[in-house]
Amino acid sequence: MGASMVFNQFWPFIQHCHLCQTEAARPHTVLCEGCHQDLPWRLDTMQLDQTDIQVLFDYAWPVDRLLHLFKYQQRLELLPIFRHALQQHSRIDVDAIVAMPCSAARLRQRGYNQAHLLAQQLSTLWQIPIWSHLQRVKQHTAQQRLDRAERLSNLQDAFAVSASQQPPARILLLDDVLTTGASFCSAADCLRRAGAIHIEGLIIASHHPATPQFDTAQPVTQASADSTDFSSSDDGRTAN
Numbered sequence: 398m399g400a401s402m403v404f405n406q407f408w409p410f411i412q413h414c415h416l417c418q419t420e421a422a423r424p425h426t427v428l429c430e431g432c433h434q435d436l437p438w439r440l441d442t443m444q445l446d447q448t449d450i451q452v453l454f455d456y457a458w459p460v461d462r463l464l465h466l467f468k469y470q471q472r473l474e475l476l477p478i479f480r481h482a483l484q485q486h487s488r489i490d491v492d493a494i495v496a497m498p499c500s501a502a503r504l505r506q507r508g509y510n511q512a513h514l515l516a517q518q519l520s521t522l523w524q525i526p527i528w529s530h531l532q533r534v535k536q537h538t539a540q541q542r543l544d545r546a547e548r549l550s551n552l553q554d555a556f557a558v559s560a561s562q563q564p565p566a567r568i569l570l571l572d573d574v575l576t577t578g579a580s581f582c583s584a585a586d587c588l589r590r591a592g593a594i595h596i597e598g599l600i601i602a603s604h605h606p607a608t609p610q611f612d613t614a615q616p617v618t619q620a621s622a623d624s625t626d627f628s629s630s631d632d633g634r635t636a637n
């Protein structure tokens with residue numbers, strides 16, 4: 398048994414930084430001060446389709462890489478880093494947290510929904526229940542191959558609320574990454590149609606420096622449609 402193991406045995410509260418592996422200088426956190434400071438913090442609010450969305454990070458190094466590993470490579474041991482990030486946000490007073498759902502097929506393929514894992518962390522932190530009756534009934538097909546009408550209809554029926562379920566009045570919709578925001582708007586619309594009154598968003602990392610110019614109520618121009626890259630969108634690399 399090495400000296401450090403003996404030491405850690407008697408001082409179990411000393412832990413190493415989850416990013417740089419040096420001894421964490423900050424008590425009760427998973428990151429050292431340097432790594433914490435170096436993250437691309439944003440902690441601001443953006444507006445999307447008249448919905449306030451809280452954003453923790455810019456989609457930049459190393460958060461982009463961490464999210465990718467967490468989402469696609471089963472690196473679930475990274476979850477405490479995201480919990481650490483969620484802890485930096487003040488509690489939002491809502492009735493329930495809703496994780497952006499993925500389809501049953503995608504869930505089987507991946508084995509977990511990364512947004513749901515994040516929602517579980519937030520639920521514990523803020524003592525707010527998770528409402529899990531929003532379903533993804535259709536994954537996006539690759540948007541680039543669709544014309545404008547197909548792009549819009551492709552999103553319209555992507556989500557559904559379980560029959561006989563009434564959504565809570567105030568909902569926080571949580572997702573890991575916001576790219577165009579199209580999926581977010583579609584899910585929020587679905588919740589509103591089912592009876593939710595107030596919806597806010599919380600996103601770990603956003604590609605947008607400011608409010609994206611995407612509005613589901615407006616026609617998509619050819620230019621903006623062409624720039625809409627669902628292949629690396631809110632829901633994954635391959636238009637899921």
Ligand SMILES: [Zn+2]
Binds near residue numbers: 414415419432
């Ligand atoms: Zn560190």
